[in-house]
Amino acid sequence: MARRKKTKKNWWILLIVFAATLAFMLGYDWWLSRKSRFVRYPAFGISIPENYLIHGIDVSRYQSVISWEAVKEMKVKNIQLGFVFIKATEGIVNTDPQFKRNWKKSKQAGMIRGAYHFFLATKDGREQAENFISAVDLEEGDLPPVVDIEQTYGVSLPVLKKELKEWLDVIEYYYGVKPIIYTNVDFYSRCLGKEFNSYPLWAAHYFQYDTPRINRQWDFWQHSEEGRVNGILSKVDFNVFNGDSLEFRNILMAK
Numbered sequence: 001m002a003r004r005k006k007t008k009k010n011w012w013i014l015l016i017v018f019a020a021t022l023a024f025m026l027g028y029d030w031w032l033s034r035k036s037r038f039v040r041y042p043a044f045g046i047s048i049p050e051n052y053l054i055h056g057i058d059v060s061r062y063q064s065v066i067s068w069e070a071v072k073e074m075k076v077k078n079i080q081l082g083f084v085f086i087k088a089t090e091g092i093v094n095t096d097p098q099f100k101r102n103w104k105k106s107k108q109a110g111m112i113r114g115a116y117h118f119f120l121a122t123k124d125g126r127e128q129a130e131n132f133i134s135a136v137d138l139e140e141g142d143l144p145p146v147v148d149i150e151q152t153y154g155v156s157l158p159v160l161k162k163e164l165k166e167w168l169d170v171i172e173y174y175y176g177v178k179p180i181i182y183t184n185v186d187f188y189s190r191c192l193g194k195e196f197n198s199y200p201l202w203a204a205h206y207f208q209y210d211t212p213r214i215n216r217q218w219d220f221w222q223h224s225e226e227g228r229v230n231g232i233l234s235k236v237d238f239n240v241f242n243g244d245s246l247e248f249r250n251i252l253m254a255k
Contacts, residue, residue: 037051044238045226048224054083054240054244056082057238058086058222058237059232059236059237060087061097064098065101066232067230067231068105071111072109072110074229082112086114086116087116087118088115089118089132091123092130095135103115113143114146115143115145117132119148121149121153121155125164126166126167129170133171138175140254142252142253145171145180146179147168147179161192177253178199180220181199182202183203184205188203201217201219201220203221204221220242221239223239225238
């Protein structure tokens with residue numbers, strides 16, 4: 001009787017070991033499938049993570065006058081740019097001098113567009129939100145509004161968070177959608193953190209050949225600032241969306 005119990009116990013141990021091994025192998029295969037595979041594209045001047053399906057750029061006045069038709073038409077193998085984030089405003093009074101043209105021409109060329117505000121921690125959050133609202137009319141099919149926050153400018157973290165939250169609240173109430181936060185992964189970890197984890201994240205992290213090094217869900221990844229694109233004379237930031245075409249459509253502005 002004792003030997004029979006021991007044999008039965010051994011079978012259970014083997015079964016558990018087998019199940020654990022199978023689970024590990026499946027998990028490892030899933031991890032490999034999600035791991036970015038960077039491939040060098042000389043035409044774009046950078047390596048691009050091919051495992052992501054939806055690619056885009058972000059621009060401001062620093063890219064000067066852009067030929068949006070050339071941007072949209074450029075396709076190398078299976079990589080074609082489908083979306084763009086465009087700088088609209090900064091602080092409480094400034095508007096990017098190229099915004100109106102980029103906003104109009106990018107849509108005419110068939111690009112999915114989004115607008116972003118460069119946040120100054122030294123300025124009032126509500127007034128900055130009102131500056132953005134006065135400049136940006138979002139339409140069905142546009143990307144949600146974005147706040148770009150990268151520096152404290154010497155402002156304490158409690159004040160920075162308070163003003164940022166004010167911007168986010170005003171924008172969400174006006175447009176009826178949660179804004180996206182753009183920042184680099186180090187700034188997010190040091191200065192924002194869990195208090196802002198409910199907002200979609202556009203993470204900047206270069207020289208990383210996997211995914212952004214951040215312990216939360218992210219929606220967009222700015223993986224390079226050295227890209228080249230037809231129709232743009234200067235270097236440009238490259239991004240990917242973390243999802244498929246259906247997930248991408250679901251984040252766009254609705255009626």
